[in-house]
Amino acid sequence: MTESNPATSAAAKDQSQQYLTFMMADEEYGVDILSVQEIRGWEATTVIPNAPPHVKGVINLRGTIVPIIDLRQRFGIKTLAYGPTTVVIVLKVHLDKQYKVMGIVVDAVSDVFSITQSEIRSAPDFGQDTDMRFIHGLTCVADKMVILLNINMLLGNEVLPDASQLSSLLQQLDLEQPQAANL
Amino acid sequence: MDIDLSQFTQVFFEESLEGLEVMESELLKLTVPQPDPETINTIFRAAHSIKGGSATFGFNQVAGFTHLLETLLDEIRDGRREMTANHQDMLLLSVDLLRNMLQALMAGQSFESPQQQELENRFNQELSEVAGVEEAPDNASQSNEKSAAKVSETKDSETKESETKETGLSWQIDFHAGADILRCGNDPILMFNELAELGELKVSLPAQELPEFEDLDPESCRLYWQLQLDTEAPLERIKEVFEWVEDDCEIHYQQLPAKTQLVEGVSPQEQAPISTSAPDSQGAATTAKVESGKAVAKTAETSSIRVSTDKIDMLINMVGELVITQAMLGQIGQQEHIDDNALLSLQQGLEQLANHTRDLQESVMQIRMLPISFAFNRFPRLVRDIGQQLGKKVELILKGEETELDKTVMEKIVDPMVHLVRNSLDHGIESPAVRSAKGKPETGRITLNAFHQGGNIVIEITDDGAGLDTGRILAKARDKGLVGAEEELSTEAIQQLIFKPGFSTADSVSDLSGRGVGMDVVRRNIQALSGSVELASTPGKGSRFTIRLPLTLAILDGQLVRVGEHTYVVPLVSIYESLQVESSKVNKLSEEHEVIRLRDEYLPVIRVYQEFNHLAQAKEVKEGLVMVVDNNNQKVGLLVDELLAQQQVVIKSLEDNYAKVPGVSGATILGDGRVALIVDIPGLVTMSGLNQTQEHAA
Numbered sequence: 104m105t106e107s108n109p110a111t112s113a114a115a116k117d118q119s120q121q122y123l124t125f126m127m128a129d130e131e132y133g134v135d136i137l138s139v140q141e142i143r144g145w146e147a148t149t150v151i152p153n154a155p156p157h158v159k160g161v162i163n164l165r166g167t168i169v170p171i172i173d174l175r176q177r178f179g180i181k182t183l184a185y186g187p188t189t190v191v192i193v194l195k196v197h198l199d200k201q202y203k204v205m206g207i208v209v210d211a212v213s214d215v216f217s218i219t220q221s222e223i224r225s226a227p228d229f230g231q232d233t234d235m236r237f238i239h240g241l242t243c244v245a246d247k248m249v250i251l252l253n254i255n256m257l258l259g260n261e262v263l264p265d266a267s268q269l270s271s272l273l274q275q276l277d278l279e280q281p282q283a284a285n286l
Numbered sequence: 287m288d289i290d291l292s293q294f295t296q297v298f299f300e301e302s303l304e305g306l307e308v309m310e311s312e313l314l315k316l317t318v319p320q321p322d323p324e325t326i327n328t329i330f331r332a333a334h335s336i337k338g339g340s341a342t343f344g345f346n347q348v349a350g351f352t353h354l355l356e357t358l359l360d361e362i363r364d365g366r367r368e369m370t371a372n373h374q375d376m377l378l379l380s381v382d383l384l385r386n387m388l389q390a391l392m393a394g395q396s397f398e399s400p401q402q403q404e405l406e407n408r409f410n411q412e413l414s415e416v417a418g419v420e421e422a423p424d425n426a427s428q429s430n431e432k433s434a435a436k437v438s439e440t441k442d443s444e445t446k447e448s449e450t451k452e453t454g455l456s457w458q459i460d461f462h463a464g465a466d467i468l469r470c471g472n473d474p475i476l477m478f479n480e481l482a483e484l485g486e487l488k489v490s491l492p493a494q495e496l497p498e499f500e501d502l503d504p505e506s507c508r509l510y511w512q513l514q515l516d517t518e519a520p521l522e523r524i525k526e527v528f529e530w531v532e533d534d535c536e537i538h539y540q541q542l543p544a545k546t547q548l549v550e551g552v553s554p555q556e557q558a559p560i561s562t563s564a565p566d567s568q569g570a571a572t573t574a575k576v577e578s579g580k581a582v583a584k585t586a587e588t589s590s591i592r593v594s595t596d597k598i599d600m601l602i603n604m605v606g607e608l609v610i611t612q613a614m615l616g617q618i619g620q621q622e623h624i625d626d627n628a629l630l631s632l633q634q635g636l637e638q639l640a641n642h643t644r645d646l647q648e649s650v651m652q653i654r655m656l657p658i659s660f661a662f663n664r665f666p667r668l669v670r671d672i673g674q675q676l677g678k679k680v681e682l683i684l685k686g687e688e689t690e691l692d693k694t695v696m697e698k699i700v701d702p703m704v705h706l707v708r709n710s711l712d713h714g715i716e717s718p719a720v721r722s723a724k725g726k727p728e729t730g731r732i733t734l735n736a737f738h739q740g741g742n743i744v745i746e747i748t749d750d751g752a753g754l755d756t757g758r759i760l761a762k763a764r765d766k767g768l769v770g771a772e773e774e775l776s777t778e779a780i781q782q783l784i785f786k787p788g789f790s791t792a793d794s795v796s797d798l799s800g801r802g803v804g805m806d807v808v809r810r811n812i813q814a815l816s817g818s819v820e821l822a823s824t825p826g827k828g829s830r831f832t833i834r835l836p837l838t839l840a841i842l843d844g845q846l847v848r849v850g851e852h853t854y855v856v857p858l859v860s861i862y863e864s865l866q867v868e869s870s871k872v873n874k875l876s877e878e879h880e881v882i883r884l885r886d887e888y889l890p891v892i893r894v895y896q897e898f899n900h901l902a903q904a905k906e907v908k909e910g911l912v913m914v915v916d917n918n919n920q921k922v923g924l925l926v927d928e929l930l931a932q933q934q935v936v937i938k939s940l941e942d943n944y945a946k947v948p949g950v951s952g953a954t955i956l957g958d959g960r961v962a963l964i965v966d967i968p969g970l971v972t973m974s975g976l977n978q979t980q981e982h983a984a
Contacts, residue, residue, distance in 0.1 A: 149960060158944075
């Protein structure tokens with residue numbers, strides 16, 4: 104098990120870290136590449152009764168039961184119909200002592216970038232009410248903004264998602280994005 | 287130190303705990319004053335290996351204390367001392383104490399207990415009474431043993447004193463490496479590196495004692511190092527670095543005034559050095575290893591299991607056969623045309639493969655199986671202690687100890703069993719006076735019996751005590767408002783009351799029972815293992831608790847059912863029957879609740895699709911199938927669309943990567959690779975709100 108917690112590793116300030124980026128509704132998001140276990144195509148899931156709508160269900164990943172999260176829905180973005188190009192990124196999410204394996208549905212995998220800590224700007228402050236801990240920071244690669252996600256915060260809290268907060272946050276995020284890109 | 291001892295400490299803990307169990311059960315077998323010499327020997331051997339092991343790993347406290355036990359046992363074994371009941375008590379108490387010590391060590395905590403001092407005093411007092419004359423032969427016999435440890439009782443206090451003195455000091459270590467040190471695979475550099483981790487290390491190599499060039503054997507080590515170490519670590523920690531070489535090398539430790547520079551040529555003898563040479567090495571081996579003890583605690587969480595070699599051999603055989611079958615199938619697969627002959631052998635091969643896979647699966651499950659004696663073994667002691675405490679005479683009979691049970695189930699069933707046995711002792715068995723007044727033998731009897739029945743294991747806890755006092759239970763239940771004042775209940779229903787939360791009939795709250803958190807917790811714990819507990823009681827004759835548990839938690843016989851487009855698995859054991867119900871037999875109680883009439887009974891129906899929020903084909907009872915299932919001895923109907931196949935399914939955790947889902951106990955993977963969820967019937971009933979209505983009805 105390799106520990107990879109970009110938020111706390113102060114020593115890695117000047118070391119560059121690799122991020123896998125993916126597209127969703129014309130935005131580019133990045134996750135720490137060390138937490139990526141594999142990338143696979145979308146397959147039908149087994150629905151979990153009474154689960155929140157963004158939890159699409161569970162799949163059998165070589166004998167392990169892995170939940171699949173629709174990141175569009177999680178972020179309140181309009182959903183697309185799943186097609187053969189829809190991609191599931193299987194991630195290792197580190198919790199306190201153990202880790203969970205989860206898959207996220209995204210539009211398409213984009214690229215791998217090396218980003219140093221100094222290139223990462225902290226996420227804009229949306230005020231006290233908004234929990235931004237799941238955004239590790241923002242960075243610019245070739246004049247494009249990439250939102251770096253802290254998947255441990257984002258998916259580790261999957262059990263109790265606070266939907267109202269998320270939707271409001273999304274709206275704010277949309278409003279703030281042009282500014283952030285200009286930074 | 288080039289070998290990491292910590293990887294073995296886990297084994298040591300397990301073996302020591304097993305040793306303690308052996309000691310305990312043997313001690314209980316002992317007859318006073320003429321004990322069976324074989325029993326004493328067994329106890330002695332167990333104590334001895336605990337002592338040896340703990341000394342090797344540097345658990346001084348354990349080693350020192352076990353030494354006392356061993357000395358006493360040795361004297362009894364040699365017939366120099368007569369076994370008394372007092373000894374038996376002391377030894378049993380020591381077993382408890384040692385267990386606590388080991389548990390503290392496993393958790394990486396330091397262990398302190400006034401009980402230890404008290405027991406040590408008792409031992410010392412006991413030993414000094416006769417042993418004054420015997421001391422010499424005692425010591426002689428001690429040194430004959432191949433014990434790794436030789437700890438005197440004063441050792442502990444010595445160590446503590448020196449530890450306090452040693453903090454933040456400078457040590458000079460003269461290290462004359464033995465000629466063979468390199469051949470033995472000990473690298474001084476590794477030792478120096480380890481020392482350097484303890485503090486600031488200066489190494490110098492005085493060029494002396496070197497042989498002439500012609501005589502030089504390149505594989506022999508003739509070097510002599512002077513090391514200066516500024517460290518906060520105690521001397522024991524430093525000695526530990528050299529633990530593996532101290533027999534071959536000459537090592538002198540000398541304490542320097544703090545922060546002085548290394549002085550060349552200071553004779554080690556000048557300042558009363560603490561020297562370690564071969565004869566004393568045993569003492570050094572016993573020194574405390576506080577730091578490594580802590581490191582171990584982190585890794586100590588992994589649990590392990592002992593498997594008999596027979597089972598493993600069987601597995602290897604089966605895997606061998608599996609490989610052969612696979613090769614055969616592979617050959618057929620390579621043929622360009624599959625003709626009738628090939629098809630036949632293909633079918634045969636597949637059949638074989640299925641057989642082997644099933645056998646292999648069964649054998650693998652066998653690995654997790656342990657005889658229930660692992661759980662039973664703690665009860666003789668428990669019964670003896672509590673019996674004494676309560677002044678009751680109790681005989682414990684164990685039956686079916688070889689019955690095998692899954693390790694995980696075993697671990698979880700022990701606590702409920704302890705509770706039931708305690709209850710039997712406390713409430714069931716009467717005091718000797720009452721018993722003889724009733725014409726029963728003075729000694730009460732508690733029987734633990736285990737046997738297999740179908741796919742279940744049944745554990746019975748029977749006592750020949752007073753039985754349940756139904757009158758008192760009913761009065762108490764009325765008192766607590768669990769039963770209405772006017773309500774009349776059958777004897778059986780009254781007996782069931784003791785499983786209600788918050789119910790206790792004990793007049794006084796003791797530390798044994800009577801806190802009213804008992805039986806409902808027992809029932810809940812057993813239900814969590816998908817088991818059940820039943821009670822049968824005859825006033826004046828005794829009571830019997832019957833626990834039923836599945837043999838394993840890993841595999842389940844399941845009935846696949848379809849709800850809308852979703853497939854679920856219902857545990858086969860809980861299904862009574864499935865049937866189509868005519869609408870004339872369906873009664874609507876409210877908008878949400880319906881009952882069906884099945885022969886003479888009325889059963890509530892749960893619409894599975896409603897609870898799970900699915901779209902279903904059969905929205906009304908008459909359109910679908912009603913599956914009659916068991917929910918805590920009550921029948922409940924589940925409305926599903928269709929029954930599919932029956933099959934054995936391997937239970938997979940949903941919680942590992944996701945979370946607990948109400949109404950679902952786990953997941954499994956079907957033949958086509960899809961995931962199906964396993965229905966948790968009690969959970970589903972709770973979701974539907976049926977439980978509440980039933981509570982009100984009762």
